Amino acid sequence: MxxxxxxxxxxxxxxxxxxxxxxxxxxxxxxxxxxxxxxxxxxxxxxxxxxxxxxxxxxxxxxxxxxxxxxxxxxxxxxxxxxxxxxxxxxxxxxxxxxxxxxxxxxxxxxxxxxxxxxxxxxxxxxxxxxxxxxxxxxxxxxxxxxxxxxxxxxxxxxxxxxxxxxxxLDSMYRVPCRPDFNRYRLNYLLKQNFKKALKALKIIVSKFEPSLLKQRHKRKRAIFIIQDGYQVGLLKRYLPEFLYININPLKRLQQMKGDKGINRPNLDPLFTETLKTFVKKWFPKFDKNVFELVTLYHNDLLCKLPSFYKNLKEAVDLHKPVALLYAVGANKLHEGVCAYIANQRGIPVFYFQHGGAGTSAFYKHPYQKYVEHNENIEKINIFQSKKEKELFMQNVSTESEAMGSMDLYKLYNKF
Structure with missing residues (x-):
């Protein structure tokens, strides 16, 4: 049939x-x-x-x-x-x-x-x-x-x-005809894009002078490293102005590093090829090319730069002596994990703030939480927005974790 x-x-x-x-x-x-x-x-x-x-x-x-x-x-x-x-x-x-x-x-x-x-x-x-x-x-x-x-x-x-x-x-696709008339929404979009480009250029110029300006302006302030901005972390800076908040931008630092020749392409095969082959063959053999393409990118573009990045990050810690590291979500990428690893080694507190995404704020558990909010490999203090959520996840978080409310709600209530 x-x-x-x-x-x-x-x-x-x-x-x-x-x-x-x-x-x-x-x-x-x-x-x-x-x-x-x-x-x-x-x-x-x-x-x-x-x-x-x-x-x-x-x-x-x-x-x-x-x-x-x-x-x-x-x-x-x-x-x-x-x-x-x-x-x-x-x-x-x-x-x-x-x-x-x-x-x-x-x-x-x-x-x-x-x-x-x-x-x-x-x-x-x-x-x-x-x-x-x-x-x-x-x-x-x-x-x-x-x-x-x-x-x-x-x-x-x-x-x-x-x-x-x-x-x-099948090459029998339905196409929506384009209208050549004036589109003010498109014009507004282009104007915004040009403004963003100009603003980006201004930020580059300012960044060249920023270190010396910050050094003079914040001599007596203790530093806090922001690894992930936004969500609750973005609001926290307003309510704790006595600290110097430094967004160290670990991704940008990692991308600017030069690769370490010691683990570059010549050693690619011995490090992961055979082990990965067995795994891919069992789970998704049709996608072997795609998986190897991804892992090769990960090796060449990230892992080869890690030694230089690690050294650069330790120098930043030595220079600024941060009293804490703040994560708006939680370390879930290589460069974020390295930051937390150095902080743990030096006894610097690491704070994870509850965010608005799937997970702690939704009162349910999902299989990937153990790799973000509840990562057992990283010593951290989780800041919850309610006691109920803290109780729900108590087995997976530090005993120092606290339920301190939501700054978003605080800001909303104080508008009225």
């Missing part, structure tokens, strides 16, 4: 697709907009849950998390003698896990598709057709360790990797 599947990535005009294809194929909607397109035509459709239910994915993902932990412990042992840092990979495990969960989920769905269908088609707009490549994203605004221009593009790219022998991309 010749079973066929049509995957619709997003909303398009289904009149542009061969009607016989719509009738003879099972149909799957990847996104709500794709489902809407089917519903407008009165067509039934499948979703990813019909192929791989989230109740099955959760226990499988728990096993993947444990396997990743074991892998990274082994890799960290190999790298420690080169870097003098014990968590070269575990320092960024949160972001690796998010990426691994994505490709594992898609892998399992594609396995089910290949088992049930002889031929698979993918249709969607030109936007979702674009391919994506792995990159590193370490900003606080970033949502993923591997940065894609668009989440839908990344999912479509993953499907095309797994289904490439049978996948046919």
């Amino acid at each position: 010749n079973n066929e599947l049509l995957i619709l990535t997003d909303y398009i005009d289904l009149n542009r697709i061969d009607s016989s294809l719509l009738e003879r194929c099972d149909r799957l909607g990847m996104t709500p907009s794709a489902m809407l397109a089917f519903e407008e035509r009165g067509l039934n459709y499948l979703t990813f849950d019909d192929l791989y239910h989230y109740k099955d994915f959760r226990p499988d993902n728990t096993k993947l998390i444990k396997a990743t932990e074991d892998l990274f412990v082994e890799l960290d042992r190999k790298y420690e003698s080169y870097l003098n840092f014990p968590r070269a990979f575990r320092g960024s495990i949160y972001w690796f896990l998010a990426f691994f969960a994505d490709i594992y989920y898609i892998s399992r769905i594609c396995e089910r598709m290949n088992m049930n269908y002889d031929k698979i088609y993918i249709a969607g707009s030109l936007i979702s057709q674009a391919s994506s490549t792995a990159d590193l994203e370490f900003s606080l605004k970033g949502t993923r360790f591997v940065k894609y221009d668009d989440v839908l593009q990344s999912k479509v790219s993953m499907l095309r990797i797994c289904l490439s022998p049978k996948c046919v991309w």
Whole structure:
């Protein structure tokens, strides 16, 4: 029996697709907009849950998390003698896990598709057709360790990797015509962008004179290092003006470092290749190229710079003698973990503030909290916004942790 599947990535005009294809194929909607397109035509459709239910994915993902932990412990042992840092990979495990969960989920769905269908088609707009490549994203605004221009593009790219022998991309896309008339919103956007560029240039000029200015202005103030700004940390500075807050920007420091030739490309294979091969072969063999591309980037762009970064950071600590380190969320990236590691070695208090994201503020637990707010490898003091939340997570945090309320709410209440 010749079973066929049509995957619709997003909303398009289904009149542009061969009607016989719509009738003879099972149909799957990847996104709500794709489902809407089917519903407008009165067509039934499948979703990813019909192929791989989230109740099955959760226990499988728990096993993947444990396997990743074991892998990274082994890799960290190999790298420690080169870097003098014990968590070269575990320092960024949160972001690796998010990426691994994505490709594992898609892998399992594609396995089910290949088992049930002889031929698979993918249709969607030109936007979702674009391919994506792995990159590193370490900003606080970033949502993923591997940065894609668009989440839908990344999912479509993953499907095309797994289904490439049978996948046919339909070039019958619906295009929205462009209007050439004046767009004041676009003009406002451009003006804002130009202003941002000018402001950025001004900041660069000021930064050249900032160290000497700060030295004269804040001779008697004790320093606090801000590793992650924003959320509660951004408000704290207003209420504790007696301290000198120094945003040391660890990511920028790391990016400016030169790579250490001692662990550069010649030693790449002995350090992680064989160990990683075994792991990838078991969990997502279709994505071996993508995983190795990512780990190679991580090695060359970050780990090779770590010795220089470590030295630079210790010099900053010696110079400013900070009395505390502040994290708006919690160390979940390599450079943030190194900052906390140095602070722990020197007995400098590390503070994690409860933030507005998923986790402590939502009164529920998720499997990745142990790699951010409740990281057992880092000695820290968690600042909660309520006693209830402190009680909920008491087993995973320091006994010095406190429930001190929300500065956001305090600011809101004092407006009235």
